[in-house]
Amino acid sequence: xALQSSTQDIMKRSIKYITYAGALAGLLLTTSCNxxxxxxxxQDQISDATFWKSKDDLSKALNAVYSxxxxxxxxxxxxxxxxxxxxxxxESTATIVSAGTINTNSNAGWGYTGIRRANQLIENxxxxxxxxxxxxxxxxxxxxxxxxxxWNMVLKFGDVPLVTSTLAAGEEDVxxxxxxxxxxxLLSELTAVAEVxxxxxxxxxxxxxxxxxxxxxxxxxxxxxxxxASPRFNTGGDATKWKAAADAAxxxxxxxxxxxxxxxxxxxxxxxxxxxxVDFADAEDERNFRLGLRSYEKLFQQQYEGNSEVILDxxxxxxxxxxxxNTYLLPSVxxxxxxxxxxxxxxxxxxxxxxxxxxxxxxxxxxxELYLNDDPAFANEYKNRDPRFxxxxxFNGNPWNALEDGYAFTWQIGGSNNSxxxxxxxxxxxxxxxxxxxxxxxxIILLRYAEILLTYAEAMNEFGGPDATVxxxxxxxxxxxxxxxxxxxxxxxxxxxxxxxxxxxxxxxxLEGQRYMDIRRWEIAPQVMQTIYDIRNRLVQARxxxxxxxxxxxxxxxxxxxxxVLTQNTGY
Numbered sequence: 401x402a403l404q405s406s407t408q409d410i411m412k413r414s415i416k417y418i419t420y421a422g423a424l425a426g427l428l429l430t431t432s433c434n435x436x437x438x439x440x441x442x443q444d445q446i447s448d449a450t451f452w453k454s455k456d457d458l459s460k461a462l463n464a465v466y467s468x469x470x471x472x473x474x475x476x477x478x479x480x481x482x483x484x485x486x487x488x489x490x491e492s493t494a495t496i497v498s499a500g501t502i503n504t505n506s507n508a509g510w511g512y513t514g515i516r517r518a519n520q521l522i523e524n525x526x527x528x529x530x531x532x533x534x535x536x537x538x539x540x541x542x543x544x545x546x547x548x549x550x551w552n553m554v555l556k557f558g559d560v561p562l563v564t565s566t567l568a569a570g571e572e573d574v575x576x577x578x579x580x581x582x583x584x585x586l587l588s589e590l591t592a593v594a595e596v597x598x599x600x601x602x603x604x605x606x607x608x609x610x611x612x613x614x615x616x617x618x619x620x621x622x623x624x625x626x627x628x629a630s631p632r633f634n635t636g637g638d639a640t641k642w643k644a645a646a647d648a649a650x651x652x653x654x655x656x657x658x659x660x661x662x663x664x665x666x667x668x669x670x671x672x673x674x675x676x677x678v679d680f681a682d683a684e685d686e687r688n689f690r691l692g693l694r695s696y697e698k699l700f701q702q703q704y705e706g707n708s709e710v711i712l713d714x715x716x717x718x719x720x721x722x723x724x725x726n727t728y729l730l731p732s733v734x735x736x737x738x739x740x741x742x743x744x745x746x747x748x749x750x751x752x753x754x755x756x757x758x759x760x761x762x763x764x765x766x767x768x769e770l771y772l773n774d775d776p777a778f779a780n781e782y783k784n785r786d787p788r789f790x791x792x793x794x795f796n797g798n799p800w801n802a803l804e805d806g807y808a809f810t811w812q813i814g815g816s817n818n819s820x821x822x823x824x825x826x827x828x829x830x831x832x833x834x835x836x837x838x839x840x841x842x843x844i845i846l847l848r849y850a851e852i853l854l855t856y857a858e859a860m861n862e863f864g865g866p867d868a869t870v871x872x873x874x875x876x877x878x879x880x881x882x883x884x885x886x887x888x889x890x891x892x893x894x895x896x897x898x899x900x901x902x903x904x905x906x907x908x909x910x911l912e913g914q915r916y917m918d919i920r921r922w923e924i925a926p927q928v929m930q931t932i933y934d935i936r937n938r939l940v941q942a943r944x945x946x947x948x949x950x951x952x953x954x955x956x957x958x959x960x961x962x963x964x965v966l967t968q969n970t971g972y
Contacts, residue, residue, distance in 0.1 A: 452524040452525075452527055452528060453528065454528060454530070455528065455530040455531075455534070455606075457528065458521065458524075458525055458528055458530070458535070458538055459538070459606060461517070461520065461521045461524075462521060462538050462541060462542060464517050465514060465517045465518050465521060465541075465542055465545045465546075466545065466610075466611075466715075468513055468514030468517065468545070468549065469514075469545070469548070469714045469846070470548075470552070470714055470844070470846055470913070471714060471723065471844060472723055472724050472725055472728060472844065473492065474844060474846070474911075474912065474913040475725070475728065475729070475739075475740045475825075475828070475911050475913070476491070476492035476493075476494040476740065477494070477913035477914075477915070477916040477917075478740065478910065478911050478912075478913065478915050478916065479492065479494030479495070479497075479498060479740045480493070480494040480497040480498050480916050481498070481915040481916045481918075481919055481928075481929075482743060482745050482746070482915070482919065482928040482929055482930070483742070483743060483745075483746045483906070483910055483911070483915045484740045484741060484742055484743060484746065484825075484911070485498070485740070485741050485742075485743055485820060485821055485932055485940055485941055486498065486739060486740050487738065487739065487740075487741070487820055488737070488739055491728075491739055493506050493507070493508045493509075493952075494740075495941075497949070497952070498929070498941065498943055499941060499942065499943055499944070500929070500943060500944040500945055500946055500949060501944075502949075502952065502953060503953060503972065504953045504954070504955060504956035504959075504968065504972050505955075505956060506953070506955065507955040507957075507958075508556050508557075508952035508953070509552060509553060509556045509557075509952070510553065510556075510557060510560075510954060510955050510958055511553075512563070514545060514546070514548075514549040515546055515549050515550065515563065516563075516566065518542040518543070518545050518546035518549070519546070519563065519564060519565055519566050520566050521538070521539070521542045522539050522542050522543065522546075522564075523565060523566055525538060525539050525542075534606060536596055537596055537597065537598070538606075540592075540593040540596035540597050541593075541597070541611055541612050543589050543592070543593050544589075544590070544593050544597070544612045544616065544617055544620070545612065546564075546589075547586045547589050547590055547593075547620065548620065550562070550582060550586055551586055551620065551623075551624060554579060554582055554583065554586075555627075555916075555917055556951070556952045557951060557952055557954060557969065558579045558951045558969065559576035559577060559578055559579050559582070560576055560577065560579075560582060561574040561575065561576055561577055561966075562577035562581065562582050562585060564585075572962075573962045573963055573965040574962075574965065575965050575966070575967075576954075576966060576967060583624065583628060586624060587621060587624060587625070590617045590618070590620055590621040590624075591621065593617050594614050594617040594618050594621070597612060597613050597614045597616070597617055598613060598614060599613060599614050599615060599655055599656070600613060601613070609706055610706075610713065610715040610843075612712060613711070613712075614655065615652055615655045615657065615711045615712075615847075616711050616712040616847055618648055618651045618652045618655075619652050619711045619712070619847045619851070619852055620712075620847065621648045622645055622648035622649040622651075622652060622852060622855050623847075623851070623855065625641070625644050625645035625648050625859075626645040626649075626855050626858065626859055626921075627917060627921050628641060628645075629641035629642045629644070629645050629859060629862065630921035630922060631921070631922060631923050632920060632921050632922070632923050632950070633921065639862075639863050639864075642859045642860075642862040642863040643859070643863045645855060645858075645859035646855075646856050646859035646860045646863060648855075649852050649853075649855040649856035649859065650856060652711070652849075652852045653852060653853070653856065657708060657709060657711060657849040657852070658708045658709065658849065659695075659708075659709050659849060659850060659853075659876060659877065659880045660695060660698070660699045660704065660707040660708055660709040660880075661691070661695045661880055662691060662694045662695050662698060663691065664691075665690055665691070665694055667802070668801040668802040668805075669690075669694060669801070669802055671799075671801040672799040672800065672801055672802075673799060674686070674689065674690065674693075674790070674799070676779075676797070677779075677782060677783050677784070677785075677790065677797075678753060678783065678784055679754065679783070679784055688882050689753060689787055689882050690787075690882075691882060692787035692788075692880065692881045692882015692883065693787040693788075693790050693791045693881075693882065694791075695880050695881070695882075696787065696788050696791045696792075696880070696881050697791035697792075697826070697827065699845075699848075700827065700828050700830075700842065700845065701830050701831070701832065701842060702830050702832065702833065702840060702841060702842035702843070703832060705842060705843040706843070708849075709848045709849045709850065710843075710845055710847075710848055710849075711846075711847035711848055711849060711852070712845075712846045712847040713843040713844060713845045713846055714843060714844040714846055715843050716841040716842065716843055716844075717841065718841050719841075721841065722839035722840060722841055723840055723841065723842060723844060724840075725828045725829060725830070725840065725842070725844075726829050726830060726833060726834055726840050727739075728740060729824060729825040729826075729827075729828060729829050730824060730829060730834070731794075731809075731811075731812060731817065731818050731819060731824050732812065732815060732816060732817035732818050733812060734803070734804070734834065736817060736824070737817045738817050738818050738819045738820075738824055740825065740911070741819040741820065741821045741823055741824055741825065742792075742793050742821060742823040742824070742825055742910075743821060743932050744764070744821065744822075744823075744932065744933065744934075744935065745928070745930075745932070746793075746906070746910060747789070747793055747795070747823060748761045749903055749906050749907050750785050750786040750788060750789035750792075750793075750907050751785070751786050751883070751903070751907075752784055752785065752786070753784050753785055753786055753787065753882070753883065753884075754784050754884075755884070756878075756883060756884030756885070756886070756887060757887070757890070759781075759784075759785055759786075760781070761781070762781050764933060764937040765937060767781065767935055767937065768935065768936045768937035768938075771822075771935050771936055772936060778796075779796070779797060782795050782796075782797070782798075786881065786883055786907060787881050787882040787883070788881050788883075788907055788908065789907075790826075791826060791827060792825065792826055792827040792907075792910055792911075793823055793824075793825065793826060793827075794809040794823060794824040794825065794826045795809060795822075795823055796809060796810055796811055796822075797809065797810075798826070800826065800831065802831040802832070802835070803829070803831040803834055803835060804834075804835065809824065811823070811935070820934060820940045820941075821932065821934050821935070821940055822934045822935030822936070823935075825911060827910065827911050828842075828911055830842045845912070850877050850880075850908055850909070851908075851909060851912075851914070853873040853874070853876055853877055854873070854874075854877065854901065854904060854905050854908065854909070856869075856870075856873050857870045857873040857874050857901050857904075858898075858901045858902075858905070860873075861894055861897050861898060861901060862894070862898070865893070865894040865897075866888070866891065866892060866893070866894065866897050870897065871885075871886050871888060874886050874900075874901065874904060877904065877908055878904075881908075886900065902918070902922065905918060906918075920950055925945060925949070925950070926945045926947070929943050929945045929949075930943060931943050946971065947971070948969070948970060948971025948972060951969045951970075952969070953968065953969055953972035954966055954967070954968050954969060954972075956968075
């Protein structure tokens with residue numbers, strides 16, 4: 401397959417991948433599975449005095465920090481939102497978060513292992529004799545990772561103890577730091593490390609692909625600033641906060657990233673027949689649709705990892721460290737568990753391929769009637785939809801020969817490991833590993849260029865309303881997906897364009913962990929976190945929203961361990 405960035409080029413850029421988990425197994429930084437929220441130092445492992453001696457020690461310590469980066473659990477954040485249903489409460493807290501029943505016995509993400517490891521590295525790095533510039537870069541990488549871990553906790557809990565040094569015995573009980581102070585610290589850290597981190601890595605010792613870059617620091621800064629500019633946190637409507645988010649996104653836009661695209665199909669992809677689903681005007685129209693679909697779905701597949709759109713991804717080591725999206729997302733007939741499945745509301749969000757506007761959506765009652773009567777008209781609702789719909793959602797009849805010869809999805813009702821909603825996710829599944837019956841090692845993308853374009857579009861629209869740069873950012877994403885450009889005669893006000901941008905974020909970033917944050921920062925969670933039903937209009941999950949759910953409860957076990965120095969969030 402010919403690519404905008406060829407496979408050969410990608411391989412050249414992938415000279416060496418950063419090695420993660422296991423780097424320090426049994427050493428100083430491998431914390432035991434105790435219950436302490438600030439991770440008291442283990443007493444039975446290598447000491448600081450023994451370990452911090454060489455560049456190799458520092459590199460291993462840094463890899464141990466990287467090993468704490470977000471893994472498959474990112475999909476459960478969508479399960480905590482209106483995008484998806486997470487059916488197994490033993491896999492994550494998403495089931496009880498979305499139902500509104502989470503309590504203080506649960507832990508929705510409170511943890512300090514990664515932060516402690518980063519603090520230890522930053523404190524001990526200066527004691528090692530090595531190249532000074534490389535040492536400062538290693539420290540900057542650790543500071544970025546510490547910021548990543550803190551931000552994910554701030555999103556869930558608000559105020560958290562801000563600890564920037566390794567605590568000695570007796571110092572562990574630290575009160576929660578006001579949220580604003582933590583956020584200010586994180587933004588200052590990202591600004592500082594962006595000046596140290598390189599734009600890219602060339603490969604070789606200490607320059608492995610997968611390390612954090614200047615772009616990653618600025619992209620996370622843009623994500624945080626966008627959150628802080630939003631209604632929940634910008635209660636005074638300060639427009640300059642939106643401008644700051646747009647400026648941070650624009651810095652990333654100047655670094656050379658681009659949206660990943662394919663320019664032809666090959667192999668099993670050619671066997672998928674979409675003529676049943678799309679009323680193609682001509683051969684060129686079909687080509688546009690199919691390349692939009694392929695560009696979007698292949699972005700996440702192992703064969704094309706490290707492409708021009710990726711800003712930061714969680715690396716997985718071949719034959720050592722598999723990831724499990726194929727298992728969590730596919731149905732039982734494909735050896736999956738259907739752990740996280742799309743809601744009807746997410747399905748409804750994918751627009752019309754022909755018009756570029758919203759799709760024609762059936763009432764739940766009509767959809768159920770057509771399905772239960774095996775009426776051919778049931779399929780009409782899935783026709784002429786956004787190519788990202790066909791790339792993201794397994795609905796009845798969606799073909800996928802790359803996964804299995806002649807495969808088309810059929811919802812299996814009941815039984816173990818099948819969807820409860822009537823749909824499964826196709827996005828993030830790697831068909832090659834499924835076809836070859838091997839484990840997937842596809843990297844999990846944590847920051848990518850499409851998000852930056854969406855951040856810029858939203859922030860600039862909120863700052864000053866629609867302008868040419870906003871439309872241009874949105875149209876890059878839509879054009880890559882094969883969708884028509886934004887109709888500027890329809891979306892010509894801040895308010896109308898706001899709704900389109902929000903929907904564009906939803907479908908473009910589905911299952912990437914952003915919807916959890918978005919519905920809270922926009923303060924729309926009370927409206928969208930509604931009880932969900934399957935395609936037969938039968939109850940799947942009762943959902944009850946309470947405003948306490950804007951934040952998660954601090955685990956009571958952590959409060960107890962802190963001798964009640966920690967306080968609880970309101971409503972728990």
